[in-house]
Amino acid sequence: MTARTFEKFKSLFLSQVSEHLLQLRRRGTSLNFWLILLTDVALLVVAYFLSRYLRFDALHLAKGTNHYTIVLLLILGIKLPIFYLFGLYNGMWRYTGFRDLQRIVGAALVASSVIFMIMTLANRFQGFSRGVFIMDAVFTILFICGSRASIRMALHRKCLRREDRGVRRKRLLVIGAGDAAEKATREIDDNPTLAYEVVGFVDDDPAKAGLRIHRIPVLGGVDDLPEFAAQTRADELLIAIVTLTGPQMKRIVELCQQTGLPYKVLPGLGELINGRVSVSSIRDISYKDLLGREEVTLDQDQIGDTLRGKTILVTGAGGSIGSELCRQIIRFAPSRLILFDSSEENLYAIQMELLHEYQVADAVPVLGKVQDVRLLDMVFSRHRPQVVFHAAAYKHVPLVENNPWEAVYNNIFASQLLIEAVIRHRVERFVLVSTDKAVRPTNVMGASKRLTELLMLAYARNSWDGGFSPAWRRVPETAEPAPYRAEAPHHDTRFMAVRFGNVLGSSGSVLPLFKRQIELGGPVTVTHPEITRYFMSIEEAAQLILQAGSMGGDGEIFLLKMGEPVKIDQMARDMIRLAGKEPEVDIKIRYSGLRPGEKLYEELITEGEGIVPTGHQKIMVLGSDGICFTDRERMFEELLNLAGLHDAGGIKGILKQIIPEYRPYSEKGSNFGLVNTKAKVIRN
Template identity: 40%
Template sequence: MKINFKTYILVGTDIVIVWASVFTAYFLHFEGRIPKSHYADWLSYTFVSIAVSTIFMILFNLYKRVWRYSSIGELISIIKSVSLSSLLSFAITSIVKGQLLPVSLMLSIFETTLLLMGGVRFAWRIARDSYNKRQSSQRKALIIGAGDCGTFIAKELKFNRNSEMYPVVFIDDDPKKHKHQVLGIPVLGGKDQIGEVVERFQIDDIIIAIPSLSKRGISQLIDVCKMTKAKLKIIPSLDDLIHGKITIKEIRDVEVEDLLGREAVKVDLEGIANYVENKTVLITGAGGSIGSELCRQIAEFRPKQLLLLGHGENSIYSIEMELRSKYPQLELEPIIADVQDRNRIDDVFRTYSPEVVFHAAAHKHVPLMERNPAEAVKNNVLGTRNVADCADKYGTGRFVLISTDKAVNPTSIMGATKRIAEMYIQSLNHTSRTKYAAVRFGNVLGSRGSVIPRFKQQIESGGPVTVTHPDMIRYFMTIPEAVQLVIQAGSLANGGEVFVLDMGEPVKILNLAKDLIRLSGFEPNVDIPIHYTGIRPGEKLFEELLTNEEGLASTKHNRIFIGKPAHVNRSELEAEISKLEHVLRGNKEYIKDLIGHIVPMYRTVEQWESKELVKS
């Protein structure tokens, strides 16, 4: 039914109510029989009341209210409207008649009109409420937080026919709300009661509706909720709701990111703006998980020109279209190029003269690079050399290499090649005007090919979820927070540093898998089995963030640390890389031997294990 038609029906109903109220008042005043001599008074009072009442109902926006959400505010508006219209109608009719009408007549009309107008509207709400309560197909929801946000969500779920959930109980830590009702929904205690309430009411979904709660508080709350069999959901952040970025319809599932419990990264906006704003910025690997997020965040700092360089045309096109839509004034230049092609990279630098370079292009998949070591060398070592050399040649101000914790005491080809890339930019720093720095961090949640998306796919398929080893541990960080810290680290660079990001506490992969299963509303090894597949080639049980030689020093940012710049002889390193370049068509073992010669700490997992056994 269209809203205009609904309004006509409501206006028509009010006209009938006013007519009936005036008639009833006159009928009772004259004890069941209105004298013919008073017909004119009755009719004029009726028409005046209808006209005045309609005007006041419109002035108080009572025809624009959504009555299924009616509350005390609507009742007050009705009282004001009926009171004023009754007084004005009484005054006008008395003036027209030339004498004061009985006050009891006005009071009777006021009472009847108020009772009927309010009654019709609230009866409509009660009827809708009762109808919705009968929807047995809806999932039962527990809402954590009986404040304004929780109440708003409860209303939406309660009165929306299309909602898959129906709120049956609130949980709130405020003891003043306990044993009370909000919208007819009981508040049954604090978070310590969650498990009992879920079991008692057979809750299907838990909705965390406390947008002002800190990330650590949310993480602690999730730890309690994930022990139940209910599926967890969370409302958008308070800032997003206030600024209208997200609608209430987008109540989302709780993600692994929420489990980390880390507060938002605080960045030095002035420091970042000083080296990015109004500069030509080149991002290699711009279509990848890290590269595309770098593009999004750097675009916020108004660079003069943003160069999006990548090998895959589809991913570059995708990030270009996204940025053009969001930042129509930003000058963008999509560049399809392979960092392994030295002439092409030289041409890019000669044409655009980038002042800041973020080098994110790399091969990162450990098992794949174990099988294809030559490709890891081409992309991670030679590709970095090409871009870094051009930055030196064309006077780039800053060069930031995106590195990895797998470069520390590497047991994989991927990690070892990234370590060589770090060593190469450190060797350039001694003679170049360009400030070279590397930023090293661990796994990022949600990146392509990472463990989280794979776990989610396996859960959606009904399992099993595959974990390589029950004791495997990794550091995790969200892509946006990792990129914010990378950009921040770039502002701190003086040249030659390896910056290390604070990744928080390491996470056991097995626990991560179990949490994801629980967050999806299933029980690990009951609904979704977990299988162990064994450690893959090149993988370690745990990762490190610093070599023994680098040490650790703090910076002015509490989430960024710095390893001491290493002295790397450029000519010697270039000679070793040249040898490596000439044997890329040879067998894998010869390539690995040469890599081991360049990176003395490189050992296979088996070599590291045997070394530890000898020590013990």
């Protein structure tokens, strides 16, 4: 060891000793510290005395008093400092858990090993029994662990007595007898502020019937839930099975409704960070539970390689999809997250959520429109994003249908400006968030998203020859700020789009509308009794967008498997029942007719597209012949001019010329969509 290394080691050792002495000095003023220390001394004395007593007779004990005193002082002098170094006097013993007991066992074994070593080196155990020291180690573990557990139990009972004064605890019958149910029960038992008392479990596994979890019996199967609810005099039901399918959840909900008791559910594992189950996560049943989507399996390494340590920009970051993308992205430790949104309220909400709930301090909010070319260049120059997720778009079909010029500005033109900014600033990867309404569109919103997909394909490095004039050339000269004036070079950016259906709970979803209508007493408005849609949860959509974005090579349109289509009429009826009402009895359902541009059945792929499987079971990739834009410059010029004139009919006419499969609503009359076309679907 060199002198420099020795000095470094000496400095480190002295600093550690100084720190421990300082902590000991602070703890020396605590009454609890001295009580615990004196208790440990007494227990260690008893442990050694009991070990000798069990090994020898009373006469032998009396003869070895001197040796007994010396060895006892040695034991105390070794065990107490080691206990302190293991942190046995730093804990709050009212919260003693399994890890604390593990630490006690480790400290006791280390201390006993040191004693054995000293005794062996001193006199090789001559005149001493090894059995005494072995039993002493065992008794030390039992006594110290027992004392800590007793402290926790005493304080817990005291808290329960205090909380129970004048408070009636609700009798809770738990549906499920697995890990989630056990953890929820343990938290209820440990937390005196939770006014619940678990009175039993029901589970479909016949092998669990008659068993007990924390002294509480598993009564039987779920089919007998109404009988067990009456037998236990339960006040409330808790569904504590986190891997239920949609049909399984519907069955359990129907049984819960038969009892007439209120019922709640623990969220699925996809909603719980690292699968941790907590009673604080208990919530009312939602339609998402009845949908029963399978938990998404992600290739964490592949996504991590795409996002970890990089600067990520999300447009529409305050929206439903954009905000969930941000929540999912931060799991992969990006170096910086740029939040781009035109809504002040939404942008502030996601910034505060990331800061206070996820402790993400390096999330940069940018308030502005994607159409602002100068702002785009400033943001890209300052922060140098390496991956861009483009989720900003107008997506409410009726609103966009009545204001089609906004679709031109915000969906089509803004996307092209962003794509060109991405190319100019040499971004590594661009992911466009698209929609199933881009398939054979019947409305302006779907047509605008389809045109955005085609633009993405045109600019992809595999197909773009630089012949398409940059979008900034079509920015009106009066626009503020002035457009950036530089040609987009040939590039290495990878472009891809992700297409999927409706998202539960998004701002454009029917669920918030139905929920509000039910709260007001009805009626619930459904456009048509046969209308169907594909649905997935926001969490699933965001996770699969990240997965597809990490898989893309260049110029692909990825399709997320949406499962089976859902009847909107049945969805409305299920939501009414979840609210404790009966459809057509307590809450009426009214059919309002299809809205302008609305399809009866949604499609997932269009003619000319072929699907190819990917390495992920829930993601497919679409093959397409693409589209050449070099001869469509005039159409884009005219489209922008018509948007400036707010000419709705003209905009639709130009969109139809660019996108031949687009059939505006006005062409079909009010009955369009009532006949199911041969839609191509992709199911799980």
